[in-house]
Amino acid sequence: MSRIAYFGPQGTFTEQAARRLASGEELIPAETIPAALAAVRSGAAGAACVPIENSVEGAVTATLDSLSEAEPLVAVAEVLLPVHFSVLTRPGTTEIRTVASHPHALAQVRHWVEANLPGAHPVATSSTAAAAVAVAEGEFDAAVTAPVAVEHYPLEVRATEVADVRDAKTRFLLVRAPGELPEPTGADRTSIVAAATNRTGALAELLTELAVRGINLTKLDARPTRNNFGEYRFFIDFEGHVAEPRIGDALAALRRRCRNVRFLGSHPRADNGTTEIEPGAANEDFTDAIDWVQSVRKGAQA
Amino acid sequence: MSRIAYFGPQGTFTEQAARRLASGEELIPAETIPAALAAVRSGAAGAACVPIENSVEGAVTATLDSLSEAEPLVAVAEVLLPVHFSVLTRPGTTEIRTVASHPHALAQVRHWVEANLPGAHPVATSSTAAAAVAVAEGEFDAAVTAPVAVEHYPLEVRATEVADVRDAKTRFLLVRAPGELPEPTGADRTSIVAAATNRTGALAELLTELAVRGINLTKLDARPTRNNFGEYRFFIDFEGHVAEPRIGDALAALRRRCRNVRFLGSHPRADNGTTEIEPGAANEDFTDAIDWVQSVRKGAQA
Numbered sequence: 001m002s003r004i005a006y007f008g009p010q011g012t013f014t015e016q017a018a019r020r021l022a023s024g025e026e027l028i029p030a031e032t033i034p035a036a037l038a039a040v041r042s043g044a045a046g047a048a049c050v051p052i053e054n055s056v057e058g059a060v061t062a063t064l065d066s067l068s069e070a071e072p073l074v075a076v077a078e079v080l081l082p083v084h085f086s087v088l089t090r091p092g093t094t095e096i097r098t099v100a101s102h103p104h105a106l107a108q109v110r111h112w113v114e115a116n117l118p119g120a121h122p123v124a125t126s127s128t129a130a131a132a133v134a135v136a137e138g139e140f141d142a143a144v145t146a147p148v149a150v151e152h153y154p155l156e157v158r159a160t161e162v163a164d165v166r167d168a169k170t171r172f173l174l175v176r177a178p179g180e181l182p183e184p185t186g187a188d189r190t191s192i193v194a195a196a197t198n199r200t201g202a203l204a205e206l207l208t209e210l211a212v213r214g215i216n217l218t219k220l221d222a223r224p225t226r227n228n229f230g231e232y233r234f235f236i237d238f239e240g241h242v243a244e245p246r247i248g249d250a251l252a253a254l255r256r257r258c259r260n261v262r263f264l265g266s267h268p269r270a271d272n273g274t275t276e277i278e279p280g281a282a283n284e285d286f287t288d289a290i291d292w293v294q295s296v297r298k299g300a301q302a
Numbered sequence: 303m304s305r306i307a308y309f310g311p312q313g314t315f316t317e318q319a320a321r322r323l324a325s326g327e328e329l330i331p332a333e334t335i336p337a338a339l340a341a342v343r344s345g346a347a348g349a350a351c352v353p354i355e356n357s358v359e360g361a362v363t364a365t366l367d368s369l370s371e372a373e374p375l376v377a378v379a380e381v382l383l384p385v386h387f388s389v390l391t392r393p394g395t396t397e398i399r400t401v402a403s404h405p406h407a408l409a410q411v412r413h414w415v416e417a418n419l420p421g422a423h424p425v426a427t428s429s430t431a432a433a434a435v436a437v438a439e440g441e442f443d444a445a446v447t448a449p450v451a452v453e454h455y456p457l458e459v460r461a462t463e464v465a466d467v468r469d470a471k472t473r474f475l476l477v478r479a480p481g482e483l484p485e486p487t488g489a490d491r492t493s494i495v496a497a498a499t500n501r502t503g504a505l506a507e508l509l510t511e512l513a514v515r516g517i518n519l520t521k522l523d524a525r526p527t528r529n530n531f532g533e534y535r536f537f538i539d540f541e542g543h544v545a546e547p548r549i550g551d552a553l554a555a556l557r558r559r560c561r562n563v564r565f566l567g568s569h570p571r572a573d574n575g576t577t578e579i580e581p582g583a584a585n586e587d588f589t590d591a592i593d594w595v596q597s598v599r600k601g602a603q604a
Contacts, residue, residue, distance in 0.1 A: 106426065121441070122426055124424055124425060134423070139423070200516055200519075201509075204512065207505055207506035207509060208506045210506065217502075220534075221524055222522050224360050226358050229382075229471050229473075232521070271532070276502075
């Protein structure tokens with residue numbers, strides 16, 4: 001059994017995701033996303049489960065920033081969880097002046113809170129479950145949490161399904177130190193982070209390296225490098241697996257073009273998306289083409 | 303004198319920015335970024351001042367999302383302000399259990415708070431100045447604010463220059479309803495938001511329309527459309543002014559290519575950046591080329 005660090009404490013959405021991605025493993029809560037990833041880098045955990053993207057609030061920037069710093073880590077699996085929020089209070093609470101939760105959760109229930117708890121102050125905690133702990137301890141009046149949190153803390157449910165947008169989903173990753181990669185399945189996702197050189201057309205050229213190979217982009221996020229205003233790192237997700245010739249060919253091109261490129265993993269997609277491959281961009285096309293060039297070089301073909 | 307809504311209350315960084323961008327005008331605080339923009343859309347204010355980007359925390363997503371929704375607004379000016387944070391408390395405060403501020407500010411002082419106020423809870427407020435108000439009212443123990451806030455509230459300075467990253471800057475926009483645009487200066491920025499069609503290469507092609515015209519991208523942010531997971535809007539800033547033939551030519555191409563494109567403004571850059579134009583991509587090159595095509599059509603040239 002290996003130890004899996006997750007962005008905890010118990011009762012967070014990330015714990016639910018970790019149970020799905022690493023069922024039967026020992027789960028160890030970490031207080032922040034960087035701490036969960038640091039546990040893998042230090043060897044204290046064999047893997048970590050962290051949120052990467054939400055359908056309403058967008059990229060989880062703490063995860064992106066942590067993945068681009070320090071020792072490289074690679075994602076080996078992902079899971080999509082529907083997001084449901086409940087509001088929990090201590091039994092007998094009558095007045096709600098503060099509503100605590102993770103900032104991503106607060107952003108997703110803002111309209112509900114304004115309409116139903118007018119005047120209540122949103123309070124940012126390090127996780128949805130940390131909000132439940134703080135409410136249980138009397139520090140704040142209400143917590144916005146995963147529905148499961150009520151099973152872990154002495155609180156009662158005041159409201160359920162309080163998310164402003166129905167059908168919101170969050171995607172979570174299981175990340176490890178570089179090592180054996182998951183097998184390609186035909187419906188995979190590959191992630192990289194790259195610093196394009198700072199000149200006209202650099203990002204267009206980088207994305208064109210994917211486009212000309214028929215590789216479909218699934219996500220692109222820019223994050224400041226924190227050194228100079230106007231310098232960014234690009235987090236790019238696309239369909240395919242690094243083990244495939246077509247993807248390997250694209251990654252080699254990005255490696256040539258970018259000041260800096262880091263592989264963040266290849267793993268099966270959780271969204272049931274299919275990978276459509278254009279004529280001329282299949283793996284056989286790439287291997288046949290290389291074979292042909294070799295024949296030409298030997299004088300065997302022309 | 304016109305009325306300028308800003309993301310307030312008094313004592314925020316945005317108030318400082320509004321004083322720089324609209325000196326002498328009547329400034330009206332709004333409680334949130336969407337509220338400041340709504341005041342312009344309803345005609346209650348002639349313009350609004352909002353933050354758009356921070357060198358450490360990246361895009362201000364509330365501003366991006368609000369600019370892409372409801373009635374179009376256009377940015378007519380920008381200002382860059384260095385970010386300095388102070389910690390304010392009520393006089394005589396000994397124990398600090400809660401540290402309140404805007405989430406962007408909390409993220410930028412996280413290491414300082416962990417090192418200097420261990421165990422203190424970060425509490426998200428709607429602005430840095432709202433944190434000062436809440437501390438003055440005894441709701442929380444400490445506020446992370448702009449240094450100027452101490453002049454507005456009965457608080458004392460506990461620490462100054464507490465930002466984790468030195469030399470952080472925030473860029474602010476002055477936005478109006480569409481109307482007369484600022485004159486081109488030769489060092490301008492144009493902003494758009496576009497929804498690329500969802501197929502392989504769509505974003506690469508869109509950015510290539512800028513690159514092939516020698517137009518330098520200065521920022522790109524993806525935000526989820528909130529409808530389907532994996533659908534994004536792209537906020538794109540580039541050098542140049544819509545009044546220039548080369549920029550107009552590029553915008554017309556984007557208009558053809560995108561499901562949806564909205565102009566967000568052309569205005570002078572505040573970063574003293576110069577716009578370098580490649581051979582063949584100057585405004586005269588574009589007008590000469592159009593003249594030549596017209597001559598060819600008339601049979602006057604070939």
